Amino acid sequence: xxxxxxxxxxxxxxxxxxxxxxxxxxxxxxxxxxxxxxxxxxxxxxxxxxxxxxxxxxxxxxxxxxxxxxxxxxxxxxxxxxxxxxxxxxxxxxxxxxxxxxxxxxxxxxxxxxxxxxxxxxxxxxxxxxxxxxxxxxxxxxxxxxxxxxxxxxxxxxxxxxxxxxxxxxxxxxxxxxxxxxxxxxxxxxxxxxxxxxxxxxxxxxxxxxxxxxxxxxxxxxxxxxxxxxxxxxxxxxxxxxxxxxxxxxxxxxxxxxxxxxxxxxxxxxxxxxxxxxxxxxxxxxxxxxxxxxxxxxxxxxxxxxxxxxxxxxxxxxxxxxxxxxxxxxxxxxxxxxxxxxxxxxxxxxxxxxxxxxxxxxxxxxxxxxxxxxxxxxxxxxxxxxxxxxx
Amino acid sequence: xxxxxxxxxxxxxxxxxxxxxxxxxxxxxxxxxxxxxxxxxxxxxxxxxxxxxxxxxxxxxxxxxxxxxxxxxxxxxxxxxxxxxxxxxxxxxxxxxxxxxxxxxxxxxxxxxxxxxxxxxxxxxxxxxxxxxxxxxxxxxxxxxxxxxxxxxxxxxxxxxxxxxxxxxxxxxxxxxxxxxxxxxxxxxxxxxxxxxxxxxxxxxxxxxxxxxxxxxxxxxxxxxxxxxxxxxxxxxxxxxxxxxxxxxxx
Numbered sequence: 001x002x003x004x005x006x007x008x009x010x011x012x013x014x015x016x017x018x019x020x021x022x023x024x025x026x027x028x029x030x031x032x033x034x035x036x037x038x039x040x041x042x043x044x045x046x047x048x049x050x051x052x053x054x055x056x057x058x059x060x061x062x063x064x065x066x067x068x069x070x071x072x073x074x075x076x077x078x079x080x081x082x083x084x085x086x087x088x089x090x091x092x093x094x095x096x097x098x099x100x101x102x103x104x105x106x107x108x109x110x111x112x113x114x115x116x117x118x119x120x121x122x123x124x125x126x127x128x129x130x131x132x133x134x135x136x137x138x139x140x141x142x143x144x145x146x147x148x149x150x151x152x153x154x155x156x157x158x159x160x161x162x163x164x165x166x167x168x169x170x171x172x173x174x175x176x177x178x179x180x181x182x183x184x185x186x187x188x189x190x191x192x193x194x195x196x197x198x199x200x201x202x203x204x205x206x207x208x209x210x211x212x213x214x215x216x217x218x219x220x221x222x223x224x225x226x227x228x229x230x231x232x233x234x235x236x237x238x239x240x241x242x243x244x245x246x247x248x249x250x251x252x253x254x255x256x257x258x259x260x261x262x263x264x265x266x267x268x269x270x271x272x273x274x275x276x277x278x279x280x281x282x283x284x285x286x287x288x289x290x291x292x293x294x295x296x297x298x299x300x301x302x303x304x305x306x307x308x309x310x311x312x313x314x315x316x317x318x319x320x321x322x323x324x325x326x327x328x329x330x331x332x333x334x335x336x337x338x339x340x341x342x343x344x345x346x347x348x349x350x351x352x353x354x355x356x357x358x359x360x361x362x363x364x365x366x367x368x369x370x371x372x373x374x375x376x377x378x379x380x381x382x383x384x385x386x387x388x389x390x391x
Numbered sequence: 392x393x394x395x396x397x398x399x400x401x402x403x404x405x406x407x408x409x410x411x412x413x414x415x416x417x418x419x420x421x422x423x424x425x426x427x428x429x430x431x432x433x434x435x436x437x438x439x440x441x442x443x444x445x446x447x448x449x450x451x452x453x454x455x456x457x458x459x460x461x462x463x464x465x466x467x468x469x470x471x472x473x474x475x476x477x478x479x480x481x482x483x484x485x486x487x488x489x490x491x492x493x494x495x496x497x498x499x500x501x502x503x504x505x506x507x508x509x510x511x512x513x514x515x516x517x518x519x520x521x522x523x524x525x526x527x528x529x530x531x532x533x534x535x536x537x538x539x540x541x542x543x544x545x546x547x548x549x550x551x552x553x554x555x556x557x558x559x560x561x562x563x564x565x566x567x568x569x570x571x572x573x574x575x576x577x578x579x580x581x582x583x584x585x586x587x588x589x590x591x592x593x594x595x596x597x598x599x600x601x602x603x604x605x606x607x608x609x610x611x612x613x614x615x616x617x618x619x620x621x622x623x624x625x626x627x628x629x630x631x632x633x634x635x636x637x638x639x640x641x642x
Contacts, residue, residue: 339483339535343499344469357484357486
């Protein structure tokens with residue numbers, strides 16, 4: 001029986017239905033409620049050079065990136081980009097709310113083909129400047145060619161109230177290696193919806209890390225498809241959330257072929273009234289024998305009103321695999337705190353040290369020292385701004 | 392330096408009384424040994440002095456350099472010179488040993504209004520103190536106490552003491568889990584810190600540590616109070632006769 005539900009203002013505006021809590025994948029993130037007003041798509045917004053410059057500098061990787069590909073309000077910026085977009089067709093066609101929204105509204109996106117060994121990181125930088133509330137959607141297609149090796153950063157920064165929808169398809173060719181670091185630092189009034197789809201060929205290495213610390217509402221989907229044997233994927237992430245932030249990460253690790261390894265580690269710091277959600281599903285298909293898959297999520301709840309929900313799932317159809325998952329949540333270890341304080345470290349500083357140590361474990365997947373340093377610096381800055389004056 | 396008067400302590404969430412009318416006076420320059428059977432309250436005393444949560448002082452006072460020690464937070468006690476060498480040093484994954492030592496030392500200096508150490512000066516200080524305790528640079532690169540053997544943990548505690556240079560050192564069963572060679576290294580480290588301005592309370596179950604760290608006074612703790620005090624010969628006496636008589640005496 002179909003129940004007719006009146007469309008919300010946002011849905012009328014979009015001409016699309018939004019996912020809601022009765023859909024299993026969206027039970028914690030009801031976009032019908034969270035998208036609280038219309039965010040008209042395809043708006044042309046002129047950005048001042050000053051605003052763009054300020055946002056360019058706000059990326060933690062301003063000094064680390066070798067080449068940048070910059071998008072301002074959903075459009076490729078010739079002026080600020082060092083790499084040209086190529087002609088690459090989008091291949092991922094999935095009926096999924098974020099992808100559907102993206103298919104309807106994307107204005108532009110990065111299209112990059114990477115061959116050989118790229119020595120310095122490439123940063124895809126998405127900037128949204130302050131203007132009337134609107135939807136900014138980009139569709140990115142990245143090809144890491146056979147035998148290539150690259151470090152790719154994806155940074156989202158902005159100011160004001162907007163909805164950012166970002167879909168990224170990444171194909172990693174045979175024997176190739178990709179280190180990818182995504183940093184979501186959208187404006188505090190922004191909504192960030194994304195889907196990242198990895199397709200991994202045989203004998204590839206993927207090291208993926210996502211830092212989630214911006215936006216009032218965040219939903220990030222990730223899919224990793226193992227298409228070739230001998231592939232090794234590490235997918236890590238860190239949440240640093242405060243205020244009333246809401247961040248929901250849905251990860252699907254799809255083992256389709258034998259002899260692959262997957263590791264997921266998510267470390268989530270949740271303070272104030274914020275809420276973090278990690279839904280991680282590992283699927284081992286019938287042919288994917290000798291799969292070695294482990295997944296864990298750990299949350300540090302810094303206030304009584306902070307919340308973390310974990311939904312780990314394993315779906316295994318092969319009979320010769322090693323798979324496991326674990327999820328924990330709790331507050332800071334009192335023995336650790338006492339030990340630090342007994343050496344003269346104040347309660348506030350001891351907590352900061354322990355929080356940084358907790359989050360830092362997720363940074364271990366990052367090989368590039370400059371990027372790791374930039375993230376450590378960011379997390380220390382977050383801690384000093386966010387936790388100043390608290391004990 | 393330290394004046395403990397009629398101290399009564401119970402566990403915060405249980406009615407069990409652990410310290411039951413303890414009196415102790417320690418002057419600068421002195422080394423006091425506190426000996427006693429398991430469960431006599433030795434570790435509780437060390438935790439109450441360092442400010443660990445979970446204990447409730449129901450009666451009595453602890454005065455340190457003329458101030459009410461019990462009113463201070465653990466970090467304040469530390470910056471005023473109180474140091475506890477833990478019986479079971481805590482492992483803290485993700486916090487680098489050098490960073491921890493530097494933050495600790497400079498926090499204390501800042502609290503005392505002293506000038507903080509620069510990174511090169513700090514590195515020199517730690518390297519010099521570590522070498523004396525046979526602590527390898529590799530150990531210093533690891534997170535605090537993580538993956539350290541029992542003996543390494545104890546040496547790391549003494550290193551912290553040597554770097555922080557406290558006025559009152561409380562050593563809680565520093566000898567436990569150490570073989571003779573390791574104990575000698577630790578004892579040498581402790582002895583090198585003996586000074587007229589510094590007092591030490593050495594808590595131990597066995598007499599053997601006191602062969603190396605020779606105390607000025609020895610106290611026998613039983614059922615939460617000091618039941619006998621004497622000079623270093625008391626430790627030898629305990630070694631040969633055991634704690635049985637004191638346990639019945641206190642009862």
